[in-house]
Amino acid sequence: MPDTFRINRRDFLKRTGLAAGVSMAHSASAAGGVSIILSPDDPINSKQPVTRAAKELERSLAARGIGVHHHERIDQAAAGDLCIVVAGANRPLALKILAGAHAHPPAAPEAFALVRGQSAARSVLLACGADARGLVYALLEIADRIHYARQPLKALDVREPVEEKPANPVRSVNRCFQSDVEDKPWYNDRAMWPAYLSMLAAQRFNRFSLTFGLGYDFPRHLRDVYFYFAYPFLVSPAGYNVRAVGLPDKERDRNLAMLRFISDEAAARGLDFQLGLWTHAYQWADSPNANYTIEGLTPENHPAYCRDALALLLETCPSINGVTFRVHGESGIPEGSYSFWKTLFGGVVQAGRPIEINLHAKGIDQPMIDVALATGLPITISPKYWAEHMGLPYQPASIRELEMPHQEKKVGGFFELSSGSRSFMRYSYGDLFKENRPYGIVFRIWPGTQRVLLWGNPAMAAADGRAAGFCGSLGMDLFEPLSFKGRHGSGLPGGRCAYADASLKPAYDWEKFLYTYRVWGRKLYNPAADPYGWQRFLRHEFQAAAPATENALGHASRILRLVTTAHCPSAANNNYWPEIYTNMPIVDATKNHLYSDTPAPKVFGTVSSLDPEFFSRINDFAGELLSGQRGGKYSPLEVAQWLEDLSATAAQHLAEAESKSGNLKSVAFRRMAADVKIQCGLGRFFAWKLRSGVLYALYQQTDNIAALREAIRAYRRARSSWTDFAGPAKGVYMADITYGIESNLRGDWFDRLPQIDDDIADMEKLAEQAEYPAGARNREGERVSRVIGEVLARPKRSSAPSRHSPPILFQPGQPLEINFELEKSGSQPEPSTVVLKYRHVNQAELFRSVEMKAANNLFRASIPGDYTESPYSLQYYFELRSGPTNAWLYPGLGAALSDQPYFIVRRKSKP
Numbered sequence: 001m002p003d004t005f006r007i008n009r010r011d012f013l014k015r016t017g018l019a020a021g022v023s024m025a026h027s028a029s030a031a032g033g034v035s036i037i038l039s040p041d042d043p044i045n046s047k048q049p050v051t052r053a054a055k056e057l058e059r060s061l062a063a064r065g066i067g068v069h070h071h072e073r074i075d076q077a078a079a080g081d082l083c084i085v086v087a088g089a090n091r092p093l094a095l096k097i098l099a100g101a102h103a104h105p106p107a108a109p110e111a112f113a114l115v116r117g118q119s120a121a122r123s124v125l126l127a128c129g130a131d132a133r134g135l136v137y138a139l140l141e142i143a144d145r146i147h148y149a150r151q152p153l154k155a156l157d158v159r160e161p162v163e164e165k166p167a168n169p170v171r172s173v174n175r176c177f178q179s180d181v182e183d184k185p186w187y188n189d190r191a192m193w194p195a196y197l198s199m200l201a202a203q204r205f206n207r208f209s210l211t212f213g214l215g216y217d218f219p220r221h222l223r224d225v226y227f228y229f230a231y232p233f234l235v236s237p238a239g240y241n242v243r244a245v246g247l248p249d250k251e252r253d254r255n256l257a258m259l260r261f262i263s264d265e266a267a268a269r270g271l272d273f274q275l276g277l278w279t280h281a282y283q284w285a286d287s288p289n290a291n292y293t294i295e296g297l298t299p300e301n302h303p304a305y306c307r308d309a310l311a312l313l314l315e316t317c318p319s320i321n322g323v324t325f326r327v328h329g330e331s332g333i334p335e336g337s338y339s340f341w342k343t344l345f346g347g348v349v350q351a352g353r354p355i356e357i358n359l360h361a362k363g364i365d366q367p368m369i370d371v372a373l374a375t376g377l378p379i380t381i382s383p384k385y386w387a388e389h390m391g392l393p394y395q396p397a398s399i400r401e402l403e404m405p406h407q408e409k410k411v412g413g414f415f416e417l418s419s420g421s422r423s424f425m426r427y428s429y430g431d432l433f434k435e436n437r438p439y440g441i442v443f444r445i446w447p448g449t450q451r452v453l454l455w456g457n458p459a460m461a462a463a464d465g466r467a468a469g470f471c472g473s474l475g476m477d478l479f480e481p482l483s484f485k486g487r488h489g490s491g492l493p494g495g496r497c498a499y500a501d502a503s504l505k506p507a508y509d510w511e512k513f514l515y516t517y518r519v520w521g522r523k524l525y526n527p528a529a530d531p532y533g534w535q536r537f538l539r540h541e542f543q544a545a546a547p548a549t550e551n552a553l554g555h556a557s558r559i560l561r562l563v564t565t566a567h568c569p570s571a572a573n574n575n576y577w578p579e580i581y582t583n584m585p586i587v588d589a590t591k592n593h594l595y596s597d598t599p600a601p602k603v604f605g606t607v608s609s610l611d612p613e614f615f616s617r618i619n620d621f622a623g624e625l626l627s628g629q630r631g632g633k634y635s636p637l638e639v640a641q642w643l644e645d646l647s648a649t650a651a652q653h654l655a656e657a658e659s660k661s662g663n664l665k666s667v668a669f670r671r672m673a674a675d676v677k678i679q680c681g682l683g684r685f686f687a688w689k690l691r692s693g694v695l696y697a698l699y700q701q702t703d704n705i706a707a708l709r710e711a712i713r714a715y716r717r718a719r720s721s722w723t724d725f726a727g728p729a730k731g732v733y734m735a736d737i738t739y740g741i742e743s744n745l746r747g748d749w750f751d752r753l754p755q756i757d758d759d760i761a762d763m764e765k766l767a768e769q770a771e772y773p774a775g776a777r778n779r780e781g782e783r784v785s786r787v788i789g790e791v792l793a794r795p796k797r798s799s800a801p802s803r804h805s806p807p808i809l810f811q812p813g814q815p816l817e818i819n820f821e822l823e824k825s826g827s828q829p830e831p832s833t834v835v836l837k838y839r840h841v842n843q844a845e846l847f848r849s850v851e852m853k854a855a856n857n858l859f860r861a862s863i864p865g866d867y868t869e870s871p872y873s874l875q876y877y878f879e880l881r882s883g884p885t886n887a888w889l890y891p892g893l894g895a896a897l898s899d900q901p902y903f904i905v906r907r908k909s910k911p
Contacts, residue, residue: 033067034156035077037085044088047132049201049270053139054086056198060143064152074120082123082156086139089113089128097126103161106130110206110525111165112138114158125156130165133206133270137164137525140202148536164526168468170380170442170475171524172207172274173200173517176483178215179491180226180291188258192508193265199514201269203521208266209324209477210259213279215487217574218414219332222287223489223741227255229282229332231309232294234259235316240305242296256316263319274322274358274477275313280306280344281332289489303343310347314355322356323348324382328363329414335363336416338371345375358382358442362426363418373438380440382477385467387427387571389448389564389578391610392893393463394900395470397875398613399428399843400571402597424844427571427610433471433841434871435907441473447483448573449564451739452498452580453675455481456515456550457557458534461523463898468524471841471873471904476524481513484573490738490746498737500730504671512671515541515553541668548657553672555650556679558897559643563686566639568610569595569602574740579682582744583755586689586696586715587762591755594744604689605697613837613847614889614901615639618690622697625787632879632887636694637795640687642897647683650676674732678749681725688718694791696763704784705770710792712767715760719753726750798888800831800880806903810874816863816905820852820878820890831880836861838876841904852878870907877902 036054038045045051061068069077074093077083087094089105089112097117098105105113105128112134115126127142129135141162145155177183186192200208212230216222227233232244234256244252263273282294282302297305314320325344329335348355357372361383372379386396403424417425424430432441445464468476485496496509506512518537522529538546563578570576575594585591589601599606605622609615616624616633624630654676661669695711698704726749738746801823810816818836834854839847848867852859863874878890893901 033069033078033081034061035069035071035074035081035083037071037074037077037083039072039087039091039093042087042091044129044132044135045086047135048268049136050086050132050139052268053136053143053201053270056202057084057139057143057146060146061152064146066146066152074122074124077122079122082125082153083119084142084156085119085124085126085128086135087126087128088135089130091128093119094126094128097124098128101126101161103163105161105163106165108165109169110134110137111163112141113164114138114141114162116158116161125158136201136270137204144202144533145536148540150539162530164529166204166206166525167465167527168475168524170207170440170477171205171468171521172209172272172442172475172477173205173521174209174211174274174276174444174477174479174483176211176214176276176479177227178224178484179486179489180224181491181493182486182496183491184226186509188254190258190261193262196508196510197262197266197269197271199510199517200521201271203517204525205271205517205521207272207274207322207477209274209276209322210262211276211278211324211483213277213326215489216279217330219279219281219283220285220287222284222290224486224491225284225287225290225292228279229294230277230279231306231313235309235312237305237308237312240296240301240308242294242305242309244292245295246292256313259313260317260319263317267319272322273320274324274356275317275320276324277310278324278326278360279330279332280340291489303340306344307347307350310344311350314348314351318353320355321353322358324358324360326360326362327368328360328418329416330362334414334416335418336367338367341368342371342374345372345377348377349375354378356380360444361430361432363415363422364425365417365422369439378440379438380442380474381432382442382444383425383429383432384427385443385445385476386564387448387568387610388446388573389568389571389576389610390445390450390561391565392561393460393467393898394893395467396428396565396611396613396843397839397877397902398611398847399424400568400608400610400612402599402608403427403571404846405844428843429470431842431844431872433873435472435873436871436909442475442477443468443470443473444477445479446573447479447481448576450560450579451481451484451577452733452737453560453679454513454516454553454672455557456519456534457554458519458523458531458550459554459896459898460558460561461519462527462529463900464520465523465525465527466900471906478520480510481516482509484739486738488740488742488745490741492734492736492738494734498734499732500734501732504667504674504732506667541666542657542661542672545657545661545669548653548660549669549672552650552653552657552676555646555653556676556683559646559650559679559683559686562639562642562646562897563682565610566615566634566636567607567686567690569598569604569607571597571610574742574745577739577744578686580737580747580749581682581685581752583752583759585755585759585762586693586711587759587766591758591762604693605700614893618693619697619700622694622701625694625790626698626701626783628884630885630887632881632889634889634893635795636690637791638797640690641795643683643687643690647680647687650683651680654680674729678725678729681721684721684724685718688714688721691791692718695788698784698787698791699766702784703770704781705767706781707784707788708763708767708770710788712760712763715763719756719760722749722753722756726753798880798882798886799892800882802880802890804878804890804903807905809908810863810868810905811908813865813869815865816868816874818852818861818863818876820859820861822857822859824857831882833881834859835879835881836863836876837879838863838867838874840867840870840872841875842872849879868907873907874905875902876905 127138149155605618692714699708852861
């Protein structure tokens with residue numbers, strides 16, 4: 001795979017501002033100070049988030065020994081001072097400076113600009129915003145540059161105007177309370193919250209979500225229920241004698257005071273505050289070990305109590321401006337209970353302010369949406385982005401066959417919709433994307449794939465930023481990496497980061513992931529954000545090793561996202577955790593006691609991708625190899641090669657970083673290096689297990705012993721890769737990393753070896769017992785040998801120079817003409833056929849295919865008018881073929897696996 005993250009050291013230094021001379025810095029240095037100009041005539045300057053951000057800037061300057069003066073006008077500043085003018089972008093002084101610099105900052109909400117200029121014979125740096133939040137970002141950007149610069153005054157020499165606007169209106173971080181043992185300390189830490197929330201604002205997140213009640217998927221077999229049914233842990237509304245048995249009133253009142261403090265601190269930094277109330281069950285079936293029970297509720301008073309408790313909560317905490325509800329059966333409320341939700345939403349209405357109601361999308365139907373819309377409040381719906389995991393950075397083109405609509409699905413009880421007629425809403429956006437919809441859509445990234453290990457890939461984060469605006473959606477809500485730590489009552493003392501090596505433990509758990517927040521926040525705000533925004537942080541943390549560190553972590557961070565997308569034995573994070581993978585058997589389906597939501601027989605070779613439109617299953621691909629009829633989907637062998645290449649490249653860059661980091665490696669470097677090594681090992685493991693799976697499928701389909709023996713060799717290489725990283729990881733992480741009490745959600749990497757060994761032993765027994773059927777050696781040997789050679793060789797994917805410009809809009813009811821042009825190339829195979837594959841932006845449907853008609857190098861096809869007569873936009877891609885064994889896709893995923901592999905055409909609104 002091309003090394004798309006190789007950063008040239010000289011370019012890195014230029015980007016981080018360490019190789020430039022600076023005139024403004026010289027003038028400020030000569031005078032010894034900076035003047036911050038805040039005009040009282042500018043109403044935006046008096047906003048609390050702006051005044052707080054200005055103080056943050058002042059603290060950054062003072063911390064670097066730079067004198068700071070405050071003035072209301074530029075002419076009050078000393079002649080040699082560098083003046084930082086803080087203003088709304090539409091104020092006269094700002095307009096004058098902008099005109100002099102020929103700068104035209106965007107007028108969009110939350111946009112900002114930094115522009116160098118002159119005014120009143122003084123050097124000026126204008127920090128302006130389209131609104132208060134934009135101005136906050138401008139001020140915090142300057143503060144951040146000063147903090148991380150080697151020479152802080154040089155950071156103020158903005159040679160080219162910085163002009164940015166948000167790509168996504170919603171950029172949210174979600175923190176979950178899961179464990180009284182692990183989470184009470186941070187919840188009640190009044191020193192932690194200001195630092196944490198300031199960090200989020202500085203990285204341009206504009207929403208913080210605090211989630212209660214997501215500790216379990218259903219109210220059975222509960223242990224730790226603190227904040228599970230949250231109201232009794234926070235409020236005591238008049239007229240009800242409801243309490244959490246054993247919880248002192250003082251502790252309940254302290255919890256509420258803390259919630260008000262957190263929400264107020266968020267608002268003070270310009271962050272919206274979203275409260276997640278995911279459970280409304282009050283009875284715990286089969287839960288004798290629950291640490292609290294709820295008394296005082298009956299089926300009759302339950303809806304009214306929830307309404308009044310919520311109303312009191314919102315009245316007491318006026319900075320809460322959004323509430324998230326899980327509205328399917330896992331909430332403890334049977335699906336279809338519209339009257340309950342109508343009553344509960346009344347508590348939001350009573351607040352008397354425009355509070356957003358956010359509905360979790362699983363199982364949602366139109367009557368439920370209508371109940372929410374009837375409140376007259378802003379309504380958003382949040383589908384999952386890549387099920388309960390984190391896949392490649394695009395919206396999946398399809399969902400697994402198991403979730404597709406089936407007429408025979410008839411389910412009653414709590415899950416009548418989400419397990420029945422609306423099952424296609426479980427793990428993605430389903431049919432939500434009707435144009436002119438009266439609700440917003442905010443995607444939510446679930447914490448299933450990567451929970452423990454450090455993540456950071458700017459190209460993927462940028463693609464996530466683009467995918468967050470899919471078909472007019474509003475943005476993304478990111479569950480933090482440690483969100484499910486201590487879930488199901490599995491919390492342990494010792495810290496959420498689960499380090500065995502105490503020297504690696506950060507003061508606050510989120511500090512381990514500062515780079516993750518930085519890359520994701522800035523790329524959700526602006527997918528084209530300047531690399532300087534994260535590279536200055538890396539330079540500060542890792543010095544000369546920074547460029548190699550960026551490349552090492554960038555490559556390693558693609559590994560698990562690729563694994564999840566291409567091979568997903570369970571869409572549920574409670575089952576599948578590829579980061580600390582519980583082995584799925586290749587051989588014996590009866591030994592699979594974990595992965596239930598996967599096709600039968602439930603073995604490795606039958607597992608579906610999370611996007612089966614673009615990735616083939618192992619057994620299906622083995623059949624293609626033997627038949628000589630190859631499809632265009634990405635194969636398990638291509639995925640294996642990508643994983644191997646990513647691991648090798650990340651390891652190479654890590655070795656370079658280690659050589660440049662010096663003998664005294666920082667704690668941040670040691671944490672990063674340990675996590676990259678584990679991810680590299682995981683990449684090599686999955687690469688060889690995928691190859692082993694294909695070879696074993698060849699054996700199953702041909703009885704060829706040579707294929708079986710090669711499968712064993714590949715599996716042994718996978719095991720060796722696992723042990724190579726599992727040993728060193730034991731000294732870094734605890735032996736019991738708990739994300740649940742179930743064995744697959746706790747333990748460490750060494751715990752997983754016995755199941756791997758057992759599967760290899762089953763394969764070896766088959767080899768010992770196997771014999772060639774009569775005549776099979778001659779009949780199959782040569783053909784299968786060729787295929788085995790192909791499995792073990794580097795796969796090749798064809799391509800042809802092509803051009804395609806998608807239509808901007810289509811007219812409903814009219815045919816949509818699609819053209820595809822090939823460019824002449826003597827070195828590439830020319831396709832004999834091009835197939836257009838298209839579908840409404842509705843995951844309950846399948847893609848349709850039409851072979852395009854060729855005229856020289858131009859291919860044409862038409863999507864019929866009766867198909868475009870739909871409330872949905874269209875998505876499509878092309879499959880090209882130049883022979884039975886040579887097929888590929890366009891536009892494809894790209895070299896960095898970060899491209900959107902299809903085109904979108906939006907629907908024209910009817911007059």
